[in-house]
Amino acid sequence: MALTDTPVPTAKPRAAHRTEAPWVRWSLIFLMMAFLVLILILPLITVFSEAFNNGISVYLDAITEPDAWAAIRLTLTVAAIAVPLNTIFGVAAAWAISKFRFRGKQVLVTLIDLPFAISPVISGLIFVLLFGSHGLFGPWLSEHGFKVIFALPGIVLATIFITFPFVARELVPIMQAQGNQEEEAAVSMGAGGWRIFWKVTLPNIKWGLLYGIILCNARAMGEFGAVSVVSGHIRGQTNTMPLHIEILYNEYQFTASFAVASLLVLLALVTLAVKSIVEWQQRKAETHGG
Amino acid sequence: MTMHVTVEGLSKSFGRFPAVKDVHFQIRQGQLVGLLGPSGSGKTTVLRMLAGLETPDAGDIRFHGRRVNHLLPQERGIGLVFQNYALFRHMTVFENIAFGLKVQKRSKEEIKRRVEELLERTGLSGLAHRLPHQLSGGQRQRVAFARALAPEPQLLLLDEPFAAIDAKVRKELRAWLKSMIREVGITSIFVTHDQEEAVEVADEIIIMNQGKVEQQGTPIDIYRNPETVFVAGFIGESTVIENDGRWKGFENPLPGSKALVRPENVEIGTDKDISLPNAAEKGIVTDVIFRGANWLVVVEARDSIITGYRPLDKELLKPGDEVLVLIHRLYEFNDQGMQVRENGAKIDPMPIYI
Numbered sequence: 001m002a003l004t005d006t007p008v009p010t011a012k013p014r015a016a017h018r019t020e021a022p023w024v025r026w027s028l029i030f031l032m033m034a035f036l037v038l039i040l041i042l043p044l045i046t047v048f049s050e051a052f053n054n055g056i057s058v059y060l061d062a063i064t065e066p067d068a069w070a071a072i073r074l075t076l077t078v079a080a081i082a083v084p085l086n087t088i089f090g091v092a093a094a095w096a097i098s099k100f101r102f103r104g105k106q107v108l109v110t111l112i113d114l115p116f117a118i119s120p121v122i123s124g125l126i127f128v129l130l131f132g133s134h135g136l137f138g139p140w141l142s143e144h145g146f147k148v149i150f151a152l153p154g155i156v157l158a159t160i161f162i163t164f165p166f167v168a169r170e171l172v173p174i175m176q177a178q179g180n181q182e183e184e185a186a187v188s189m190g191a192g193g194w195r196i197f198w199k200v201t202l203p204n205i206k207w208g209l210l211y212g213i214i215l216c217n218a219r220a221m222g223e224f225g226a227v228s229v230v231s232g233h234i235r236g237q238t239n240t241m242p243l244h245i246e247i248l249y250n251e252y253q254f255t256a257s258f259a260v261a262s263l264l265v266l267l268a269l270v271t272l273a274v275k276s277i278v279e280w281q282q283r284k285a286e287t288h289g290g
Numbered sequence: 291m292t293m294h295v296t297v298e299g300l301s302k303s304f305g306r307f308p309a310v311k312d313v314h315f316q317i318r319q320g321q322l323v324g325l326l327g328p329s330g331s332g333k334t335t336v337l338r339m340l341a342g343l344e345t346p347d348a349g350d351i352r353f354h355g356r357r358v359n360h361l362l363p364q365e366r367g368i369g370l371v372f373q374n375y376a377l378f379r380h381m382t383v384f385e386n387i388a389f390g391l392k393v394q395k396r397s398k399e400e401i402k403r404r405v406e407e408l409l410e411r412t413g414l415s416g417l418a419h420r421l422p423h424q425l426s427g428g429q430r431q432r433v434a435f436a437r438a439l440a441p442e443p444q445l446l447l448l449d450e451p452f453a454a455i456d457a458k459v460r461k462e463l464r465a466w467l468k469s470m471i472r473e474v475g476i477t478s479i480f481v482t483h484d485q486e487e488a489v490e491v492a493d494e495i496i497i498m499n500q501g502k503v504e505q506q507g508t509p510i511d512i513y514r515n516p517e518t519v520f521v522a523g524f525i526g527e528s529t530v531i532e533n534d535g536r537w538k539g540f541e542n543p544l545p546g547s548k549a550l551v552r553p554e555n556v557e558i559g560t561d562k563d564i565s566l567p568n569a570a571e572k573g574i575v576t577d578v579i580f581r582g583a584n585w586l587v588v589v590e591a592r593d594s595i596i597t598g599y600r601p602l603d604k605e606l607l608k609p610g611d612e613v614l615v616l617i618h619r620l621y622e623f624n625d626q627g628m629q630v631r632e633n634g635a636k637i638d639p640m641p642i643y644i
Binding site for chain 2: 181182184185186187188189190191192195199200203204
């Protein structure tokens with residue numbers, strides 16, 4: 001019996017006629033593991049080993065160096081503006097799509113996906129063309145003393161554009177599956193829109209919303225292409241963390257660049273951990289719902 | 291009794307599809323009314339317009355004589371019960387029922403008192419702190435009902451309230467709902483596609499088909515005097531026979547007519563046990579189905595298939611038997627209209643006086 005010869009503890013026992021031969025199974029598992037180690041685990045380890053290559057004090061110096069610190073602050077500032085705005089946009093868009101009938105709904109759904117379909121460099125260029133010194137609104141803006149491109153507003157705009165879909169895409173399927181009936185029941189009992197949103201809709205979507213926000217945040221902090229185009233790479237002023245890492249690397253400051261990179265990797269790991277907790281909660285909520 | 295709900299000339303289209311076409315009806319205070327029709331007949335759309343969840347294209351809705359078309363759902367004083375209960379899934383049973391009372395800004399003690407009273411009434415007392423997913427279908431429906439009643443609405447609207455519940459519990463819940471609504475005395479309208487349910491539960495039935503009201507009346511009235519072919523066919527069981535004029539006792543039919551025949555109006559038996567052999571036709575049994583309280587016998591006679599009930603205590607028939615078929619009453623219809631006809635041959639031509 002193939003099944004009893006090589007028990008796989010986590011897999012459920014499968015009928016003998018549906019089970020592959022042991023050597024097929026083990027070689028598939030081995031292949032996948034090797035691939036994972038090569039593509040994911042090794043690079044991860046490299047980042048940290050390079051970062052700590054010259055000892056912890058060099059590492060700490062690298063991330064507390066003024067330009068690095070400015071990059072961290074800028075990244076946090078951009079995320080702090082872009083993520084809440086996209087949360088509001090995302091909830092509003094998901095609400096409109098799932099709760100109302102209107103013309104052009106399908107177009108709206110497609111438009112929300114647009115940032116995913118466009119290369120980030122193009123996304124950055126769009127804003128240069130709009131707000132740059134030779135752009136559509138650029139001359140007017142500079143006359144009135146506003147600086148968008150090569151400044152914080154441009155970076156925020158590009159980040160918002162790139163991360164716009166995350167919250168909406170996460171919420172639309174959840175809200176469509178839940179339908180309007182709970183809201184309609186609340187309406188019939190005299191509840192107003194605001195109360196319905198806070199007491200009925202929001203508690204039902206909170207895990208999906210949180211998941212969307214986490215993904216949005218991870219991308220907002222990690223975005224390179226679009227931000228690179230609009231930022232201008234001014235050290236200590238318009239360099240976000242990913243841009244700063246690239247500059248350090250190009251200047252052969254490997255330890256410093258990997259030290260800052262390790263912060264972004266940490267963020268990614270935290271994001272993954274929170275994401276799996278949220279997914280677990282969401283699954284729990286879904287099996288209980290309905 | 292005063293009219294509670296008056297609907298005049300109500301129409302509603304979705305895109306090019308006319309869901310409700312010029313609907314009129316009136317409902318008296320305290321009645322329990324079944325809005326009955328096949329799927330797509332517009333009954334749910336009518337209910338949603340009464341609730342204010344859809345806006346009519348034309349027509350008026352009045353509650354107690356007052357036009358409510360412009361009122362928001364929040365201002366109409368209605369209670370809604372949905373097919374899938376639509377309980378607030380993250381709230382306990384207690385919080386669900388308390389929701390409408392909190393909206394009305396009642397005091398904490400009052401809310402507690404009212405919720406506990408409703409929990410008791412609906413037999414849910416021990417379940418106050420459960421979440422909806424921890425309840426059975428029947429219990430969820432009771433919570434939905436208690437939640438709708440809590441803010442003391444004027445009118446209770448129920449959309450297919452029993453559809454999601456399994457057959458056995460459904461029967462119990464029907465009886466329970468009927469007595470509960472009677473007790474509370476609230477005017478109620480429930481939508482259903484199940485004629486048996488409508489007949490059992492409702493004081494009055496409104497039958498809808500293709501966006502129009504076909505007939506309104508008490509269940510017995512609709513059963514006895516259907517005004518349209520659709521109603522005759524929709525309420526109760528029936529079979530259709532062509533050329534009913536060829537049958538004994540139904541000579542001189544309407545031109546081009548067909549007829550609906552109900553099994554309870556058909557007697558099927560041998561020449562020994564049939565009541566009026568003179569008024570009966572010969573036929574061959576094609577099937578015999580046990581129906582618990584009687585046999586449903588399927589017979590071919592005069593080129594038509596018709597069905598009739600036969601008591602269990604009579605001699606057992608089997609497929610292939612030659613039998614006599616006596617139609618007591620049928621519903622004859624053609625393009626113009628329909629009429630109820632009794633068997634004319636039942637009057638014994640040679641009465642014997644003893």
